[in-house]
Amino acid sequence: MATAHADWWKGSVTYQIYPRSYQDSNHDGIGDLNGITQRLPYLADLGVDAIWLSPIFTSPMADMGYDVSDYTDIDPSFGTLADFDAMVEQAHDLGLKVIIDQVLSHSSDQHPFFQESRSSRDNAKADWYVWADPQHDGSPPNNWQAIFGGCAWQWEPRRQQYYLHNFLKEQPDLNFHNPAVQEWLLGTMRFWLERGVDGFRLDTVNFYFHDALLRSDPPDYRKKDKPDWNPYHMQYHLFSKNQPENLVFLQKMRALLDEFDARTLVGEVGESHHPIEMMGEYTTGNRLHMAYSFEMLGFNYSAAHFRKQIEDFYTGAPDGWPCWAFSNHDVVRHVSRWMPHAVSQDALAKQAGALLLSQQGSICLYQGEEVGQTETELEYTELTDPQGLTFWPEDKGRDGCRTPMVWNADAPNAGFSETRPWLPVKARQASRSVDTQLDVEGSVLEFYRRMLRVRRENPSLQTGATVFDTTDEPILSFVRGGEFRCVFNLCADTQQVESISGTMLISEGANLDNGSLQLTGNGFAILRL
Numbered sequence: 001m002a003t004a005h006a007d008w009w010k011g012s013v014t015y016q017i018y019p020r021s022y023q024d025s026n027h028d029g030i031g032d033l034n035g036i037t038q039r040l041p042y043l044a045d046l047g048v049d050a051i052w053l054s055p056i057f058t059s060p061m062a063d064m065g066y067d068v069s070d071y072t073d074i075d076p077s078f079g080t081l082a083d084f085d086a087m088v089e090q091a092h093d094l095g096l097k098v099i100i101d102q103v104l105s106h107s108s109d110q111h112p113f114f115q116e117s118r119s120s121r122d123n124a125k126a127d128w129y130v131w132a133d134p135q136h137d138g139s140p141p142n143n144w145q146a147i148f149g150g151c152a153w154q155w156e157p158r159r160q161q162y163y164l165h166n167f168l169k170e171q172p173d174l175n176f177h178n179p180a181v182q183e184w185l186l187g188t189m190r191f192w193l194e195r196g197v198d199g200f201r202l203d204t205v206n207f208y209f210h211d212a213l214l215r216s217d218p219p220d221y222r223k224k225d226k227p228d229w230n231p232y233h234m235q236y237h238l239f240s241k242n243q244p245e246n247l248v249f250l251q252k253m254r255a256l257l258d259e260f261d262a263r264t265l266v267g268e269v270g271e272s273h274h275p276i277e278m279m280g281e282y283t284t285g286n287r288l289h290m291a292y293s294f295e296m297l298g299f300n301y302s303a304a305h306f307r308k309q310i311e312d313f314y315t316g317a318p319d320g321w322p323c324w325a326f327s328n329h330d331v332v333r334h335v336s337r338w339m340p341h342a343v344s345q346d347a348l349a350k351q352a353g354a355l356l357l358s359q360q361g362s363i364c365l366y367q368g369e370e371v372g373q374t375e376t377e378l379e380y381t382e383l384t385d386p387q388g389l390t391f392w393p394e395d396k397g398r399d400g401c402r403t404p405m406v407w408n409a410d411a412p413n414a415g416f417s418e419t420r421p422w423l424p425v426k427a428r429q430a431s432r433s434v435d436t437q438l439d440v441e442g443s444v445l446e447f448y449r450r451m452l453r454v455r456r457e458n459p460s461l462q463t464g465a466t467v468f469d470t471t472d473e474p475i476l477s478f479v480r481g482g483e484f485r486c487v488f489n490l491c492a493d494t495q496q497v498e499s500i501s502g503t504m505l506i507s508e509g510a511n512l513d514n515g516s517l518q519l520t521g522n523g524f525a526i527l528r529l
Contacts (some may be wrong), residue, residue, distance in 0.1 A: 006261065008049065008097065008262055009289055010321065010362065012049040012362050013047075013362070013363045013364075014050040014051065014052050014097075014266075014323070015365050016051075016325075016329070016367060018031075018366075018367060018402055019033070019036060019053055019056055020064065020077075020078075021367070021402055021421075022035055022039065022404075022405050023038055023405065024404075024421065027417060028077075029417050030077050031417075032077070032083070033078050033079035033084055033086075034079055034083055036087055037083075037087040040087070040094055040096065041094065043096060044096055045449075046449055046452060047456060049096070051097070051098055052101070055101045055103055056074055056075060056084070056100065056101075057069075057072075057075060058070035058073045060108055060170070061075075062170040063167065063171060063386060064385070064402075065101075066171070067108035067168065067170055067171045068103050068108055069107070069108040069110040069112075071185075071188040071191075072188055072191045085195065085196075089196075098196070098198050099197065099198060099199040100192060100197050100201070101201050101203055102189065102201070103203045104203070105166065105173060105174065105208050106165065106166065106167060106171040106172055106207075108170060108171065113125045114128075118156050119158055119159075120158065127178050129172050129173065129174060130163060130164035130173045130210060131156075131162070131164075131175075132153070132161060132162050133162075140152075141162060141214050142215065142239075144235075145231050145232040145235060146166060146232065147166060147167050147232050148168050149231075149232075149391065152164055166240065166241070173207075176208045176249060177212055186252060186256055190256060197263075198263055198264065199263050199265060199289075200264075201266050201268065202266065202268060204270050205267030205270075205282065205291070206242050206246060206267075206270060209241075209246050209249070210239070210240055211243060217235040218235070219235060220233070220235055220236050229391060229394040229395055236273060237271070237273070242278070247281070247282070247287060250265075251287060254289075264289045264290065265288045266289065266292065267282055267288045267291045268291075268292065275295055276316065279291040279292070279313060280320040281317070284319050284320045285319075289321060290321050290323040291321075292322060292324060292364065296325065297325065297326065297330075297331045298331075299338070301338040302474070303471065303490055304473065306355070306476055307468050307478075310468075311468065314466070321361060321362065323361060323364055324361055324362070324364070325365075326352055326356050328366050329366065331401065333373060333374055333375045333400075333401050334369075335349050335373065337375075338352065341474075341490060341491055341492060342522060343492040343520065343522050344521075344522070345372060346444055347509065347522035347523075348372075348522050350444055350447045351490075351523075353369070353370070353448050353451055354488070357451050357452065359466075360462075366401075368406070370444065371432045371433070372432055372444035373429060373432050375401055377400065377428075378396070378399055380393075382423070385397035399423055403423045403424065404416035404423060404425050406430050406432060406434070407433060407435060408434070409430050409436050413425045414429070414430040432444075461484060461526075463481075464483060465480070466479070466480060469485075471497070473490075475487065475489060475490070476488045477497065484526055484528055484529065485500070485502055485526070486525075487500065487510075487517060487526075487527075488523075489519035489521065489523045490522075491522075492522065494518065495519050495523075496516060496517070498515065498517075499515055500525075500527070501527075501529070502527030503527060504525055504526075504527055505526045507523070507524060507525040507526065508524060509521070509522065509524070512525065
């Protein structure tokens with residue numbers, strides 16, 4: 001359970017909740033804050049330290065809450081400020097910390113400040129967003145691309161200028177070069193800190209500042225055999241993000257949090273070039289407490305890959321702190337991604353849970369991960385995500401990992417809602433319900449509860465140093481804090497590992513006999529030395 005000391009976040013396990021898809025309490029097909037409050041005892045019993053809520057602020061929902069129109073109120077689809085306060089109080093009573101998403105790099109185009117900013121070049125909010133004149137031929141000021149497709153600049157006829165949007169055109173970028181913008185955003189964070197939140201997950205934390213000279217991004221220096229499915233990935237984003245001024249603003253945010261007891265900042269580093277190095281840079285010194293990247297959220301399931309991410313981080317940033325995750329609301333669920341390496345769905349789900357929860361650093365679990373949930377296959381007509389709608393079928397978007405949490409296999413919509421939900425609950429997902437696994441020996445859920453308990457009871461598995469053993473694929477083996485050896489067979493075939501000693505603490509598909517460890521497909525063992 002969560003602890004009261006200032007460094008509670010160090011080695012902690014946070015459970016990410018996608019509020020629209022967790023629990024619907026008012027029968028409108030959309031999850032809400034009261035539904036989350038209803039399920040808090042389940043999370044406390046699971047054994048996590050904190051919950052992270054994806055955006056719950058007032059929003060037109062062009063990008064499902066990542067387009068904020070009011071930073072200090074709750075969107076009516078989720079409830080009210082009173083509902084939020086009640087949820088925080090209940091979470092704290094259960095020993096759970098509460099982290100909320102902060103989307104600071106951009107607002108909604110419906111935000112009153114942007115509506116004023118776009119109206120003219122001489123209003124009070126004229127320079128609160130990123131505006132630029134066209135080139136002489138009327139084209140945008142540079143070649144920056146938007147992540148959701150197309151040019152990152154949108155023409156505004158009232159100002160006869162372009163505004164910057166790194167994401168949708170409905171998500172204009174705030175101008176962090178304006179000190180007044182920085183102070184206002186810090187004020188919105190103070191509002192939530194004073195309401196009792198324990199920290200913030202910072203969306204796109206490396207996007208805050210842009211190059212003031214608006215220089216064009218160069219081509220990606222990595223060799224590509226053909227164009228990417230998204231032109232955004234064909235550039236090296238040297239000027240559109242990752243600016244040095246970012247680090248100064250992170251220090252200001254850290255100073256704000258330091259005014260309060262036991263609060264934390266975890267930043268999402270959305271970067272394909274040198275992400276591990278950036279994680280280290282962003283968490284060294286008086287900046288973020290933790291950072292995580294997408295490096296373990298891909299399709300690579302090899303011993304060399306996991307070893308490289310961990311060693312690179314601690315070599316490059318010995319004073320930094322990572323937060324590792326295998327799934328979240330933006331990527332294909334890891335059980336689906338890594339099935340080519342699986343002997344069975346349950347075996348892979350348990351192994352992935354053990355591998356993640358034995359890592360040095362802090363951990364983030366995504367809702368449904370603890371029951372071995374898989375990606376939902378959706379038809380184009382069922383999509384809501386602008387990414388999928390734009391890039392289908394090459395990229396099917398993020399709706400497949402955002403479908404509702406399944407609680408009761410036999411209830412309508414698997415217990416999520418009595419009404420048709422905003423995304424469908426399909427039979428394959430319903431079969432992984434909580435009620436069919438809770439207190440069922442051998443289930444994925446019971447394994448997660450047990451593994452979380454083992455991690456919580458053994459500090460070496462939270463913060464102990466990692467030393468890797470010399471092994472060949474598909475074996476990953478490392479020692480934590482000089483106290484535990486963790487050995488994983490990352491394939492579907494049985495493997496033998498020699499010269500292994502210790503007492504088995506937790507394992508699946510493992511047999512130790514006279515120093516010889518046999519691991520069945522996706523087998524693993526954590527041994528006390």
